[in-house]
Amino acid sequence: MTVHRDRAMVIDRSPQATYAPEQLGRTQALTPEGYLLCTAVRVARTGAMLYRPDEVPEVQPAPNGQMIVVTRDADVLFDPEALASFNGKPVTDDHPPALLSERDARKYQVGVTLNPRRGEGADSEFLVADLLITDAPMIAKILAKKKREISLGYDAEVEEVKPGLGRQARIIGNHTAIVDRGRAGSTCAITDKENDMAKRKMSLMDRVRAAFRDNDETALESALADASEVLGTGEPDGDEGGVHVHIHNGTREEPAPAAVLTDDGDPNEARFKALEDSLGGIMARLDEMAANKVEPVAPVVETTDEDPEEEVEADRSEVMDAQAKAEIIFPGFKTGTMDGTPKRRALTEMRRDVLARAFNDSARRAVIEPILANTDLAKAKPAQVRVLFDAAAAVAKVHNTRPRAITAIPQGPMTAAKMQEQIAARRQAKR
Known part of the structure; x- marks a missing residue:
């Protein structure tokens, strides 16, 4: 068979290559059957993750009752056993309610996880994998960019380091879910770009809001650091100068004027002033909503499900x-x-x-x-x-x-061996 390299996409960075003749972008292509191949997708990362106390019963809450921090080290995430455990596992549309098995996999599966491996270069702290999507509705959602974030389902052992701090010690993969919102946020998602310029273009307020939404301390620190860089160096962040924060509250407002030089000629002072004005507008709007008990308008989600409540995150x-x-x-x-x-x-x-x-x-x-x-x-x-x-x-x-009734009365003389046998049977019955 001849492979035409100018129109075919063959992924050969791992032992098992995947043939996809119709290339859609740098990391996406279609197979002859119409399946969507997404390569080098970030599916998990190392580092600290935040959990509520009820999510991690293995770790005692800290005395202050704050979120529990669970670390995931590289030696655990990239352990050969962990990598192998994700290979060939189902890709699902949202998380199933429990770990998948042979009983229910076909009910949820929309694709397969291939070639899980440690990323290279800028992705060296990420677990990446190739996702072969075989379900037409899921392919449509990905190509329309309606659903792209990734969240893994796995069996994990968590060790308590101290109250409020735990460490994942062993991971066995079960499935890869494509979700609306993953714990790792937009850093683990299906993209089709050389680098994540979308994150750079995202407004400061959107990034801070996303970090709070995902309980992602790392993303929050990154957003604040980038804000300091932009404000401190004058580097443009999407537009030429200034910080733009858009508040969508149902009314049409004139755009805020761009930042201008102050009397002392310091452009940074103007940027700080623009940021303060924007944050002030947000706080005023929140105060107004609280006083009038106005609920934010949720975006309309199109669904074919008869019960819209079923599509709400539990x-x-x-x-x-x-x-x-x-x-x-x-x-x-x-x-x-x-x-x-x-x-x-x-x-x-x-x-x-x-x-x-x-x-x-x-x-x-x-x-x-x-x-x-x-x-x-x-x-x-x-x-x-x-x-x-x-x-x-x-x-x-x-x-x-309920106490179990005695179903049999021992017969014959009691011996040490018979007693041990009865004790073992009772212990087994209690399990």
């Missing part, structure tokens, strides 16, 4: 509650660790899955069957599924803690 408390109840209904059900929060739709699917597994398990059916009655789980509405799930958890909790 609260962390709701996720934790669902995961705990899943373990009660079907002991051994694993949810794992995710660099993001699933949407309510995913939680609904998890509840369906757990109820179905318990119903199909001979040891659990007696508990679940009276609650489900003749309900068709596949057709049940989200609210109905949640009611059934909560009811099943309540009944299963009582069942799990």
